[in-house]
Amino acid sequence: MMALYLRDLRLATRAGGGALTGILFFMAVVAVVPFGLGPDLKLLARVGPAMLWIGALLASLLGLDRLFQAEREDGALDVMLMQETPLVLTVFVKCLAHWTASGLPLVLVSPLLGLFLNMEPTAILATMLTLLAGTPAITLIGAMGAAVAVALPRGGLLVSILVLPLVIPVLIFGVSAAYAAVQDPAPFLPPFMILTAITLFFAVIGPAAAAVALRASSE
Numbered sequence: 001m002m003a004l005y006l007r008d009l010r011l012a013t014r015a016g017g018g019a020l021t022g023i024l025f026f027m028a029v030v031a032v033v034p035f036g037l038g039p040d041l042k043l044l045a046r047v048g049p050a051m052l053w054i055g056a057l058l059a060s061l062l063g064l065d066r067l068f069q070a071e072r073e074d075g076a077l078d079v080m081l082m083q084e085t086p087l088v089l090t091v092f093v094k095c096l097a098h099w100t101a102s103g104l105p106l107v108l109v110s111p112l113l114g115l116f117l118n119m120e121p122t123a124i125l126a127t128m129l130t131l132l133a134g135t136p137a138i139t140l141i142g143a144m145g146a147a148v149a150v151a152l153p154r155g156g157l158l159v160s161i162l163v164l165p166l167v168i169p170v171l172i173f174g175v176s177a178a179y180a181a182v183q184d185p186a187p188f189l190p191p192f193m194i195l196t197a198i199t200l201f202f203a204v205i206g207p208a209a210a211a212v213a214l215r216a217s218s219e
Contacts, residue, residue: 004090005097011070012063012101022059022102023109029055030113041118048117049127049178055113056106056131057138057171063102064142065159067094068150068214077150081218091207091214095136095143103135126181126188130195134174137199140206141166147213170198 013020033051037043071077080090110131114124145162152158177191 001085001089001093005093008094008097009101012098022062023105025062026055026059026106026109027113029058030116033117045118045120045123048114048119049123049130050175051117052110052113052127053131053134053171053175053178056110056135057167059106060103060135060138061142061160061163063098064139064146064163065149067098067143067146069146072150077214077218081215087211087214088207091143091147091210092203095139095207099136099139103139107131107135120182123178123182127178130174130177130192133192133196133199134170137170137195137202138163138167140199140202141170143206143210144213147210147217150214151217170195173198 030051033047034044037047068077071080080087083090107128110128111124114127119127142159142163144166145159148162149158173191173195177188177195180188180191
């Protein structure tokens with residue numbers, strides 16, 4: 001499993017792997033916000049957590065269609081289906097590698113973009129924590145869509161269509177928790193705990209559903 005994790009990590013971080021593209025897209029989305037909202041620093045700070053979450057969500061969707069594409073093209077997918085290691089575990093490791101390469105960098109770069117949006121330190125820290133807790137859920141949900149579309153030559157759009165409705169709760173509770181950290185009447189922990197629970201739920205359901213879809217696509 002460690003060999004698979006390191007292999008997928010190398011594939012994702014090499015040129016054309018999609019990890020750098022996601023970071024640049026995330027930065028581009030956040031960078032254009034001030035041009036649309038104007039020079040009002042208070043307004044930028046107010047919409048900052050939501051914009052960071054929307055940018056991270058869209059950036060996370062970019063490389064999901066390639067989650068199983070390499071295995072499909074070189075025949076390794078058939079080997080994955082026949083090996084003794086449970087397919088669910090293999091899918092989970094691939095999701096972990098994909099998030100490490102594409103999701104974790106978004107979390108790490110978010111404080112810099114938060115400063116760009118004139119966000120308060122508390123809001124920056126809260127947004128970073130919610131992204132750390134919520135972006136794995138996007139990858140795990142995306143694994144289900146990627147498994148369904150793996151046999152299609154151009155499944156990128158289909159993956160986004162399948163995944164977007166399922167990630168809306170992640171976005172809602174992620175943004176709610178980030179705003180609650182800077183608004184005294186609203187508690188931070190309840191939405192953050194729900195966000196964490198969503199991630200843990202899809203950590204179980206996502207790989208299992210993706211494994212079923214991969215087996216169905218190979219028949």
